[in-house]
Amino acid sequence: MPSEPEPALSATLERPAMGPWARSFRLLVADRAAMLSLALLFLIALLCLGAPLYATYVAHTDPFVSNVDGEVTLHGERVAVVQPSTEGLGLGSAPLGPTWEIGNFFLGADEQGRDVAARLLYGGRNSLLIAGASTLLCLVLAALTGLVSGFFGGFVDTIISRVLDILWAFPIYLLAISLSIVLIAKGFDIGPFSISAGSLALPILIIGIVYVPYVARPIRGQVLSLKESEFVLAATALGVPAYRILLRDILPHVMTTLIVFVPLLMAINMLTESALSFLSIGVQPPDASWGTIIQDGTNLIYTRPMVAVAPGIAIVLTVLALNLLGDGVRDALDPRSKLRFR
């Protein structure tokens, strides 16, 4: 008489086999650092999405209009938002510092008398939008070039690889700055494609393009390896069309790599956007981003450092959270991968 199976073995046998995506999801959920980071990112995104609500219903301010001669009620007294100096020779004036009162210049005012907290939230919307959209654009372009180049090889591969080599040859920031200087002033207008100067689409386009080689290369390498695998060779031998092999057999295998890139690339793109905006060649005023607010704050670094420090902290927290999430996603999706994005 056969003996009863061990309870644990029995449970294993009864449980349906876990798919790779489900297993990865479980691993990710089990990663505390990644989950905390995800929660922080959600919180930041939620706060930034609520910027118009905060400005309109809480702070009752328009953070894009100069308010140099404005006044505010503080502790029952009307005080100037930008206060003239009364000491020494009476030179200069300083904007209001942080009041720590929600809705009442919580983080103080900038040089133009605008509410820094409201601008920070609006700036975050643009920074996150640009980082997210440029990441998406970069991944789509990189996946397309990597798949086509790796799969078809030959002349197509040579052309695409050389174009990527040319892009790679430029230091990223130099390329981004050069493109920005050319495009920010007059916009982009080639055939049916037109983006007006000052549009947020310009930094998205520029940042999306400059990182393509850094993602396309590993994708191409992976496709070269997959192309020689048995299931691809079998599909080719059966006469399956190339586009079908690419979409049904190869793309799902590189998808994990692309997903791993998402948070890491988004962090890098956010830093690039901030750098460009800091140099006045990213987001154009009156729009704000965390980079432009830091730039505004450089003129007040001695008297009102909070103007520059607050968006700096926001960038650090967001980038840190994205990197930790990226590490978690990489470990969950592709634990053997040595992929690192620098």
Added chain:
Amino acid sequence: MIRRAILGMIAAGAVGLMAASLESAAADGVRGGTLRLLASSASGSLDPKINYTLQYWSVYAYIYDGLVTFKQGAGVEGFTIVPDLAEAMPVPRDGGKTYVFQLRKGIQFADGRAVTVKDVVSSFQRIFKVSSPTAGSFYNGIVGADACLKTPATCTLAGGVVGDEAAATVTFHLVAPDAEFFDKLAVPHAVIVPADTPARDMGSTPIVGTGAYMFVAYDPNKQLKIVRNPHFKEWSKDAQPDGYPDEIHYDFGLTGQAQITAIENNQADWTFDEPPADRLAEIGTKYKDQVHINALTAIWYAPMNTNLPPFNNLKARQAVNFAIDRNAVVKLFGGNALAAPACQVLPPGFPGYEPYCPYTLNPGTKWSAPDLARAKQLVAESGTAGQKVTVIVADTTAAQAIGTYLQSVLNSIGYDASVKSISGNIQFTYIQNTNNKVQISVSIWNQDYPAASDFLNVLFGCDSFHPASDASVNISGFCDKAIDAKMKHALVTGVTDPAAGNREWAAIDKLVTDQSPAAVLFTPKHLDFVSKRVKHFVFNPQYYWLQNASWIQ
């Protein structure tokens, strides 16, 4: 009465002692060392016939000489015109249409060559050959100037500037008497340079002069280096005194913040730029002994291009004037200690000045508050609402802050405004050139000489507008034939009756202000922040800080 008399004696004694101690300090001045000046950027061409910026005009004072010049002294003395390369101020002849200058003997250029009559004549021809920015406004009254303005390359000024080598005289013949002729000869565009200086903008290549110092190297991205002129021998303390520092280094590229820190740490001695707003309180308290504030006859203004939409519409221009909160702009510049709101062209205290301000909540003689409702109404009436407007500013802290403010104002009255800051090195010439299609900009005008025409005729006269040229200081491109005729009439009136002339200029000031080719923002005061090393600070209203008069300890 006795008490008053005693107090008066004490005061007089104190003033006397102070004067004596200043005199003695000046006498004890220390020769030597290197004066280290800073600016965020260079100021364009080094050619004295081309450059039209305060930054280099104050340097030209000790590099070049004209036949006459402004006295290198403090206070109103600095507006006195004294003979320089000329032996004496000539007596006008022919009813004020002829002037004969006797050239001093023995003066050499920094390369050792003697100054000759030929150099003087060719220097005036060169004003036209290189299309100096003031060729058409300052020197168009010289006989032969019309031909020179039409065909600069072949300019001879025949019959207008006549040299006599044997007698060492230069005779000027004017088309009509000009009350400001000496003023025009005293500014840097009329300095004397060698006759063989090429007839083109020399850009970064130094041209030798006759002053106490000479340029030796100029890299607009890095440094302007000035050393003593080895061939200089002082001939007039009033016109071209010997200087104290051995070398003067003008370094470019540091940010406003870094410049102030460098001066606080005595790593540099002075900056041309206005200090960043958030450092003013610090230097006004901790370093107040190193701060010098002086009133200026100058304006900060926003020229509006009267030939381009939307500002080719009078109502659109007036709307901008009504909308601007001058108090806000004054705050951005550094507060009431450093500026006063203004809305007319002539600055207070200037010849022809009569208080006038139509662009305020309660129009009258003084600006009180912006009138946004009126501004919005005017924009609606003009039919220009929604148009795109770009504000061009220099990349200095104050200009950028004012540019951002203007952008906000323009948006608030219905335009779609953006602001662009470009290097101060090129901004002034960029906004002058009509090819760049600048709609509105932020600029500064410091007097060339103390006469109303220097603001009204130079900035808004038809003769100052040169389309497609970098030297078109009528940035607004404003040319009203009727007003221009009144300006010409006022110039003639001023020759025989300066007071009547100034009354005419006061009326012209109102007419130009009403036409609103620019939004005058404020009249600034000048703040000089110097290092502890700098001793004997002398402020001249024409050249500002007389750098060569200070010494370093």
